[in-house]
Structure formats: C-alpha cells, structure tokens
Amino acid sequence: MISCGSQSREKDKRQITKDRSAYSKDIxxxxxxxxxxxxxxxxxxxxxxxxxxxxxxxxxxxxxxxxxxxxxxxxxxxxxxxxxxxxxxxxxxxxxxxxxxxxxxxxxxxxxxxxxxxxxxxxxxxxxxxxxxxxxxxxxxxxxxxxxxxxxxxxxxxxxxxxxxxxxxxxxxxxxxxxxxxxxxxxxxxxxxxxxxxxxxxxxxxxxxxxxxxxxxxxxxxxxxxxxxxxxxxxxxxxxxxxKVENYTHNTFYSLPIRPSPNLPNDQSIKLYPSLGLFEGTNVNAGRGTEFQFQRYGAPFLDKTVLSFSYTPIANFGAKYPKHKNVVCYGEDLKSENINGVMTLKWIIKAYQNSTDKSLFFNTNNFTKHAGTKTLQQQIESGLSEKEIKATWKDGLEGFKKTRLKYLLYD
Incomplete structure (x- = not known):
C-alpha cells in the first residue's frame, strides 16, 4: 500500500519530470x-x-x-x-x-x-x-x-x-x-x-x-x-x-534565447524580476511552482476580497518546494503588465497592506539580503509611499551612475 505522503511525492516527481521535459524543449x-x-x-x-x-x-x-x-x-x-x-x-x-x-x-x-x-x-x-x-x-x-x-x-x-x-x-x-x-x-x-x-x-x-x-x-x-x-x-x-558584444548598446532590446535559470522563462519574467524578486525575502510566493514564475504573486494570508486572483503552487521543475505548496494563494496576475525601465515597489507595498496577518509577511534576514538594506522593510512597515521611499534612493543612485561611467564598454 502507498501512503498518502508517498502518493503526493510520486505525483510531484511526475510533475517535475514533465516540467523538466518542457524546459529541455524550451532550451x-x-x-x-x-x-x-x-x-x-x-x-x-x-x-x-x-x-x-x-x-x-x-x-x-x-x-x-x-x-x-x-x-x-x-x-x-x-x-x-x-x-x-x-x-x-x-x-x-x-x-x-x-x-x-x-x-x-x-x-x-x-x-x-x-x-x-x-x-x-x-x-x-x-x-x-x-x-x-x-x-x-x-x-x-x-x-x-x-x-x-x-x-x-x-x-x-x-x-x-x-x-x-x-x-x-x-x-x-x-x-x-x-x-x-x-x-x-x-x-x-x-x-x-x-x-x-x-x-x-x-x-x-x-x-x-x-x-x-x-x-x-x-x-x-x-x-x-x-x-x-x-x-x-x-x-x-x-x-x-x-x-565585447558587437552591435550592442545599453538601449538595444535583447530577448534571451535561452532562459538563464529555471524560473525566468521569458521576457516578461525578466522585466518583472527586479520588482517581484523582493518577494523572495518574504513569505509571499512569486509564481514559483507555476508556469508563470515572476509574473504573479500570492499567499494564503493576503486579503482575497482585495486581491482576488488565485492559484495553487505545486512542485515542478525548478521549484520542488515552492512557498505554500498545494495551498491556494491570493494575489495578482501580472503576466500582461506593461513595465519597462523601472523597478516598482507598488506590488510589495500593496501585498503588505493587504496582509490579514502582517507578522507573517517578512522573512527579515532574507529580505534584508535581497534589499541590501534594513531600511526598506522599515519604510514599508511604516506606511511610506513608493514615491517617498524612492526619494531616499536618489543619492545612492546618482553616486553609482558616476562610478559606472568609468567602466562602460557600450554606449
């Protein structure tokens, strides 16, 4: 007799094998x-x-x-x-x-x-x-x-x-x-x-x-x-x-012909990754365990009356143990979101504000590693707007842009 746990593991293995085959084909x-x-x-x-x-x-x-x-x-x-x-x-x-x-x-x-x-x-x-x-x-x-x-x-x-x-x-x-x-x-x-x-x-x-x-x-x-x-x-x-790359400038559009890692499957995920990647430092799922990695977010503790989009992460290729595996998550579908040339905090702020239990939201140590600073979590928790938070980045960004100029190989 196969236990329920064994059945679940066998199902996960079949799904991972299926997804791995699809990934190989994608390559x-x-x-x-x-x-x-x-x-x-x-x-x-x-x-x-x-x-x-x-x-x-x-x-x-x-x-x-x-x-x-x-x-x-x-x-x-x-x-x-x-x-x-x-x-x-x-x-x-x-x-x-x-x-x-x-x-x-x-x-x-x-x-x-x-x-x-x-x-x-x-x-x-x-x-x-x-x-x-x-x-x-x-x-x-x-x-x-x-x-x-x-x-x-x-x-x-x-x-x-x-x-x-x-x-x-x-x-x-x-x-x-x-x-x-x-x-x-x-x-x-x-x-x-x-x-x-x-x-x-x-x-x-x-x-x-x-x-x-x-x-x-x-x-x-x-x-x-x-x-x-x-x-x-x-x-x-x-x-x-x-x-050097020939015929490239920093304004040249480039669509990656091979996904650079299992959970960045397409152009949209790569555009959204800087913004949704911050969810990696929280207890919110960012699409791992679905076919739309970094194109959606959700968690069971987000208010479904506000964030009504739902999905259920399962084990798949590149995510054997996704957050909230086999649990319904509520959030937003962003696969058609038009975003270019900006990293936005609007989704992580919205998710935090609509958490039914805010103590569940942040994994503080991991979030600090992703953000690179302890300040961002504090700013989100204190209710600052995206515009107010981004204003605090100005000096760091301007300083880096000047330093970066010394090392550019492309226009």
Missing part, C-alpha cells in the same frame, strides 16, 4: 528574435581562440554558454546553437574542467539548491560546483589551469547570483595568478538603473558590493568595476580580457 527551440545583429562574445571565436591555444582551460559555464548559428534559422533540436564547451572541445581546446554556478552546469537545479561536484555525462569533463561546499574555487581546484574562461548570461539584478560567482572566480584567479577571459553577453535589463543601494554591512552571496538593485551593466563591464573599485580581497586585481 532547444525557443526563438532567437529581434536581435540577429547582436554578436555575443562566444560567437567571436577568431578573437579568443588564439588566447586559448596551448593553454589548460577551466570554464565557468551553464546552459546559456552557447555559440549561435550565424543565420539563426534552423528550427530542429540544437541546430540553433551549440554549447560553448562542446564547440571548444571539437576545436581541440584543452578543457580540463567546468565550474558550475547556481542552478548547475545544465541549469536544472532549484534556486539556492546545493549543487554537487560530478562528471558531465556528455563530455565526461569534471564538474566543480560553485554553489555547493564551495562558492569560491579553492587553490586545488585551480591547479594545472593556465586560464579560466567565464561565459554566463546575466539579467542585471544584484541578487541574481552570477555576479557574485564572477567576483569569487576573479578573486580566486587573482590569488592564483591565473588570467580570466570573459565572453560578454547583453544585459536584458541593461537600459536602466534603479533600486536601493546595498549597505556593505548587509553583504552576502545575494549582494556583495555597494550597488543598486538594478545595476545596468554587462558581465564584462561589471568585471572591470570589480577590479577598478578594488572589491577583491586585499585590493587585488585580476587579469581580465573581455570579448
């Missing part, structure tokens, strides 16, 4: 659109293969680390692109190991999930997790490497952890005197800067530097800032080379 055939003029760093093999020739190479990569077909027209299987690692191996580059960030090398681990070291089943290369026992490569893991290549698609939000991984890799390589080669990619939220600036006493893996929540920089630009602002331990500098 293979999701359209490359509106951005054919963009040539990402990885596609410019003529510019970086000479830097890898005769070198023992480590690669920091995930499912977004791909080389696109030049015509972008092929519709079947993986014909639109090949993985960078596969391409470099075919070109006889001596890859010794792959370092995997949050969500893993193939991008299928939950947010925050511990990722184990292992062997990649396709290439048989050793996989070194940078989101498991270690988040910074240790000296032993860098032994016998001459260069480390970093190629990961970012979305330009401080608590999206790939820039923290970038910092840790640069710091470890600086200590080991190993150069880092960065293949740059566009930032889909790179056309604006917004949000509270992190206070350094709140430094964590969700934010390591005193920058606004939306920073408006590519990975390559951010690497230059890390060096230039002396953010590495002991004010070290990492030797970096950035292969």
């Amino acid at each position: 293979k055939v999701h359209a490359i659109k509106k951005d054919k003029a963009i040539i990402v760093g990885a596609n410019q093999t003529e510019n970086y293969l000479p830097l890898l020739k005769g070198k023992r190479v480590g690669i920091v990569a995930n499912q977004t680390s791909v080389i696109f077909r030049k015509d972008g027209r092929e519709n079947t299987e993986d014909k639109r692109f090949t993985h960078l690692v596969d391409s470099l191996l075919s070109l006889k580059v001596d890859i010794r190991k792959v370092f995997a960030p949050e969500h893993g090398f193939r991008g299928n681990a939950d947010a925050g999930e511990h990722v184990e070291d292992g062997i990649d089943t396709k290439t048989k290369l050793p996989l070194v997790s940078l989101h498991g026992k270690y988040r910074k490569p240790i000296p032993k893991q860098l032994e016998n490497l001459d260069i480390v290549l970093f190629d990961i698609q970012d979305v330009g939000v401080r608590f999206y952890t790939y820039i923290s991984t970038l910092h840790n890799v640069m710091e470890a390589c600086a200590e080991a005197r190993i150069p880092v080669l960065i293949l740059d990619r566009p930032n889909p939220n790179g056309y604006y800067i917004d949000g509270p600036t992190l206070k350094i006493e709140n430094k964590s893996f969700l934010g390591m530097h005193p920058i606004p929540l939306v920073h408006g920089m590519t990975i390559g630009e951010y690497a230059h800032m890390i060096n230039g602002e002396q953010w590495l331990a002991n004010e070290q500098k990492c030797t970096i080379t950035v292969i």
Whole structure:
C-alpha cells in the first residue's frame, strides 16, 4: 500500500519530470528574435581562440554558454546553437574542467539548491560546483589551469547570483595568478538603473558590493568595476580580457534565447524580476511552482476580497518546494503588465497592506539580503509611499551612475 505522503511525492516527481521535459524543449527551440545583429562574445571565436591555444582551460559555464548559428534559422533540436564547451572541445581546446554556478552546469537545479561536484555525462569533463561546499574555487581546484574562461548570461539584478560567482572566480584567479577571459553577453535589463543601494554591512552571496538593485551593466563591464573599485580581497586585481558584444548598446532590446535559470522563462519574467524578486525575502510566493514564475504573486494570508486572483503552487521543475505548496494563494496576475525601465515597489507595498496577518509577511534576514538594506522593510512597515521611499534612493543612485561611467564598454 502507498501512503498518502508517498502518493503526493510520486505525483510531484511526475510533475517535475514533465516540467523538466518542457524546459529541455524550451532550451532547444525557443526563438532567437529581434536581435540577429547582436554578436555575443562566444560567437567571436577568431578573437579568443588564439588566447586559448596551448593553454589548460577551466570554464565557468551553464546552459546559456552557447555559440549561435550565424543565420539563426534552423528550427530542429540544437541546430540553433551549440554549447560553448562542446564547440571548444571539437576545436581541440584543452578543457580540463567546468565550474558550475547556481542552478548547475545544465541549469536544472532549484534556486539556492546545493549543487554537487560530478562528471558531465556528455563530455565526461569534471564538474566543480560553485554553489555547493564551495562558492569560491579553492587553490586545488585551480591547479594545472593556465586560464579560466567565464561565459554566463546575466539579467542585471544584484541578487541574481552570477555576479557574485564572477567576483569569487576573479578573486580566486587573482590569488592564483591565473588570467580570466570573459565572453560578454547583453544585459536584458541593461537600459536602466534603479533600486536601493546595498549597505556593505548587509553583504552576502545575494549582494556583495555597494550597488543598486538594478545595476545596468554587462558581465564584462561589471568585471572591470570589480577590479577598478578594488572589491577583491586585499585590493587585488585580476587579469581580465573581455570579448565585447558587437552591435550592442545599453538601449538595444535583447530577448534571451535561452532562459538563464529555471524560473525566468521569458521576457516578461525578466522585466518583472527586479520588482517581484523582493518577494523572495518574504513569505509571499512569486509564481514559483507555476508556469508563470515572476509574473504573479500570492499567499494564503493576503486579503482575497482585495486581491482576488488565485492559484495553487505545486512542485515542478525548478521549484520542488515552492512557498505554500498545494495551498491556494491570493494575489495578482501580472503576466500582461506593461513595465519597462523601472523597478516598482507598488506590488510589495500593496501585498503588505493587504496582509490579514502582517507578522507573517517578512522573512527579515532574507529580505534584508535581497534589499541590501534594513531600511526598506522599515519604510514599508511604516506606511511610506513608493514615491517617498524612492526619494531616499536618489543619492545612492546618482553616486553609482558616476562610478559606472568609468567602466562602460557600450554606449
């Protein structure tokens, strides 16, 4: 006899398997659109293969680390692109190991999930997790490497952890005197800067530097800032080379052809992520456990007479244990919300104000890590309006914009 708990677990496994299959399909055939003029760093093999020739190479990569077909027209299987690692191996580059960030090398681990070291089943290369026992490569893991290549698609939000991984890799390589080669990619939220600036006493893996929540920089630009602002331990500098994106400016629209993590499935989720990502520091569900991640929010303790939209999170690919799993949540559906060039607090303020039990709302320590400051929670709890709160960000934003100018690679 199967217990109710076992039945529930079996159902969850079936759902996760189904969602994983859908995600795999999404990676293979999701359209490359509106951005054919963009040539990402990885596609410019003529510019970086000479830097890898005769070198023992480590690669920091995930499912977004791909080389696109030049015509972008092929519709079947993986014909639109090949993985960078596969391409470099075919070109006889001596890859010794792959370092995997949050969500893993193939991008299928939950947010925050511990990722184990292992062997990649396709290439048989050793996989070194940078989101498991270690988040910074240790000296032993860098032994016998001459260069480390970093190629990961970012979305330009401080608590999206790939820039923290970038910092840790640069710091470890600086200590080991190993150069880092960065293949740059566009930032889909790179056309604006917004949000509270992190206070350094709140430094964590969700934010390591005193920058606004939306920073408006590519990975390559951010690497230059890390060096230039002396953010590495002991004010070290990492030797970096950035292969720039061709035909890109910060005002160029870029639709990500591959989702950068399991719970950012489309352009709308990426636009809303800076605003709805703050719910990660609360007990409100931000769409995890549905097919509309970061396009809705809800909780069972929100007033359903005001927030009448309802949904029930279930275990799925990328969210084995979503908040309020199998419980009806009340909130708002934002999948059609038109938002560009702004991070807004209106939804988190509205949710807090319509909580039937406000003591349930904030996970204070986690919210502070996401916000980068203790002040934001206090401001929301005290009833300040969005306009009043945003006015307190002005000095931090203006200071950062001036600093940022020194490191921009694109107009």
